[in-house]
Amino acid sequence: MLTIGELSRRTGVKIPTIRWYEQAGLIDEPGRTAGNQRRYDDADLERLAFIRHARDLGLGIEAIRELIDLGQHPDKPCADADRIAATHLAGIRARIARLKRLEKELARIAGCRGDTIGECHVLAALSDHKQCAAEH
Amino acid sequence: MLTIGELSRRTGVKIPTIRWYEQAGLIDEPGRTAGNQRRYDDADLERLAFIRHARDLGLGIEAIRELIDLGQHPDKPCADADRIAATHLAGIRARIARLKRLEKELARIAGCRGDTIGECHVLAALSDHKQCAAEH
DNA sequence: CGTAGTTGCTCTAGCGACTAGAGCTTCAAG
DNA sequence: CTTGAAGCTCTAGTCGCTAGAGCAACTACG
Structure with missing residues (x-):
């Protein structure tokens, strides 16, 4: 279980940007602690690394959203x-x-x-x- | 005396963008008719063409502002x-x-x-x- | 168990450089 | 004098974040 800070450190994506991606629907809403703090797992880490890499390559948010959707359907x-x-x-x-x-x-x-x-x-x-x- | 529409047509800069440049201080506030409409002269046309060209070349607004300021002081x-x-x-x-x-x-x-x-x-x-x- | 310090939360606003729209007024031609 | 185009102001939206205010929660130490 990762805090948002750890996730940020491991991916190089800033904390507000992670929250923004969540808001934009690029990453799923993570689970929360009893005290309402986000906790992430390795799947979230991979997803965020994917987004980061695609952004580094200059892809737009909309294109990334499409790619993520595709990734959910391996038969397409x-x-x-x-x-x-x-x-x-x-x-x-x-x-x-x-x-x-x-x-x-x-x-x-x-x-x-x-x-x-x-x-x-x-x-x-x-x-x-x-x-x-x-x-x- | 040019209306904003004519100025737009001659420079290829859209009307709201011209008003935005005025607001941003890149072009002087022009004179107005009795009915509050903007009227431009050839100096405004030149200024706007300058801005347009610099923008086409990718210069930022701040750089253009500096260049305009420089243009006002031929001795610099x-x-x-x-x-x-x-x-x-x-x-x-x-x-x-x-x-x-x-x-x-x-x-x-x-x-x-x-x-x-x-x-x-x-x-x-x-x-x-x-x-x-x-x-x- | 208490406290201090770090980290987290939400919400709002701002960046650059426009662009679009609502709702109104003025101009020019016939 | 009427009509339709063109003008006006003001507000909000675009993209992809980023920064800050003001508060809550977690963690380590004594």
Whole structure:
């Protein structure tokens, strides 16, 4: 039996966040002591580690909820879980592509050789989208 | 003299967002008609285009506020504006690096060859961080 | 058994950067 | 003068937590 503090220490998830996950329905409501304190078991620990890992990989709460639901039904097709991961992967790739465009543009903008704001081309470039090499 | 709707159309910034920028102090409170409606001029248009462009490049509101302040003082050193852009660029590069690590890990995880959830390695990999090739 | 100190509880509010809606007023065209 | 579009303010909601107030319970020591 783990207190919420121990669970937090073992998973690296902060205490208020654990309670928030409970509230959001990602983890089951745990048992309570006579004095109303939460007590967790190893299943809760695993569940929370799963959530933590998925969050670290950037999955959203809704996607995690779906994955947990799937995990409850071992007979459902694996393709469902795969689709969630693949969708998320595509999202990440899109974000990388966009950030790379921004990086290019900003790298071009930064590094002003003027002295004062009046002749600063950082501000000029930000004022005028037409100075950009590409869309972003 | 532009209405808020025209300003919105010309800059691509939605009407509530323009009002929000005003509230946030990024644009000056414009003049009003006798009937209390906002009327903008070309300076407001430029300011908003600047904000829009900086936002598109991913700068935060606080950074934009600083840049606007700098723009009001043409005698200040250009290095200040440059520092903001460079800081932001570094942030973007860090985000790209992190997303690339996630991409690698997810690409490895996705593409399950099992049939049912019970034998799905997507869920297994998410449950167990030790299966990951690297930290993320 | 008493007490002190740590940990837990609930509830509320705040973050960034908007977005959406209700319910009302004003403007511009015919 | 009427109609319909566009404007106004104010409030609340988004996502994924995080922080704080004010209290209750658990644990270790004497």
